[in-house]
Amino acid sequence: DAGRLGLTGLCLPRDVGGGGLGALDTALCLEAFGRGCADTGLAFAVAAHLLACAVPVRDFGSRKARDELLAALAAGELIAANAMTEDGAGSDVSAMLTTARRSGSGFVLDGEKSWASNAPVADVVVTYAVTDPEAGFLGVSAFALPSGLPGVRLGAPLPKLGLAGCLAGRVRFEDCPVPEEYLLGDEGQGSAVFQHSMAWERACLFAIYLGMMRRQLRLVVEHASHRRQFGRRIGDFQGVSHKIVEMRRRLESAQLLLYRACWLLDEARNHVAASALSKIAVSEAAVANSTDAVQILGASGYLSGGVGDQLRDSIPSTLFSGTSEIQRELIAKDLGL
Incomplete structure (x- = not known):
């Protein structure tokens, strides 16, 4: 079990049950995991959960979100999916169509993500949406939200060529109400949050x-x-x-x-x-x-x-x-x- 071995929390803080490791030590542990585990898809699923999802919660999550999510993510009790890619927005993230509009004390998300690792079994979805279409780079916001919120639809596993141990699927948001505490960083900081998580993923995964x-x-x-x-x-x-x-x-x-x-x-x-x-x-x-x-x-x-x-x-x-x-x-x- 990856959670019991500490692999799901390698670089998360010790006070939430993580290993407190830096990037290099995290990579060394993931390298050993890849060497010892015959299922590269499983190793990928764990690394994506940790680096693309738990790291932005660690560094940008509100106190409430951290208290609610981080310890369970570190233990592997909650599985996280990173939902960024869309049918028309892969390398060109500026083409993103998923939106998040202000509503009361939170947001309402609408849109569909096309390729999210761990999505079919996710308890938490880290996702990105346009909050200000006129602001370009500064018009995207990031969220870490429970998949059980009303309006979240997790798709079936996609029939991939490889990495079978990591289920990937679509995520749809339909008038999905998201409380303010699930916003990562400030409104409009989503592009920076994504770049930060990708820095960890590209370096370590x-x-x-x-x-x-x-x-x-x-x-x-x-x-x-x-x-x-x-x-x-x-x-x-x-x-x-x-x-x-x-x-x-x-x-x-x-x-x-x-x-x-x-x-x-x-x-x-x-x-x-x-x-x-x-x-x-x-x-x-x-x-x-x-x-x-x-x-x-x-x-x-x-x-x-x-x-x-x-x-x-x-x-x-x-x-x-x-x-x-x-x-x-x-x-x-x-x-x-």
Whole structure:
């Protein structure tokens, strides 16, 4: 149970039952989780719950929201979903159509989110809505609300290619009344809240893929050491051994970039480009290494389970938390281009 192991509260405060860890130590724990857990989808679900949902409650939640939600999120007693993406607003978050209008002492939400990890089983939904259409970046607000509020509709699990252990679905808000205490930060601060949560997610979440790749590399080396063809171990053929060396190079290069991004986040230094570099390196290494692992294992690598599942679980890593193309735009901007 991830909650009993403390994984659902790694970087949450100790006074609510969390581990009180910084970004780097959180990443190291998630890396170990990814290495030891055969279900990468489960590890992803836990990381998304913690980094995209519990972290903004930790840092922007009202006292009442923190008292109501944070300890249960840390213990894994409440499951959180991050509902940001819409059908027409993925990388272009400025195209968001979900609205939150003032009503009495709170807000009324209307709209639909199209891709929310953990949504079908969520007890808490962290979501974003336009509160001032004329204000652009400053016209979006963030909320952490119980899924049991009137007007919240959680959709069925989407039939995904991979990450089966993390159920994802749509979330609809229909005249949903949201009390003021579930607002994260101030009204109009939603874009900043989202960027903050993404900083933690981009820096730390991808450590689960480092763990997966470490487990994968061990499996491939073992296979290449024992599988024989033409009277020799296949690891004796340069076509195989050099491919495995390249898998290690990708893994360890990505690992160092991720550790640096987390350290910069812990030190409150500029981490945007470092996190983008890390995110690209880890996600693209996971896809490339998984493809190589399937090739080396041959027919057995194409079976469900093992490296076949790892390949399916790796493919979406270049999409979520900002596509590889968006990360390259952030890096180009950092270079002054």
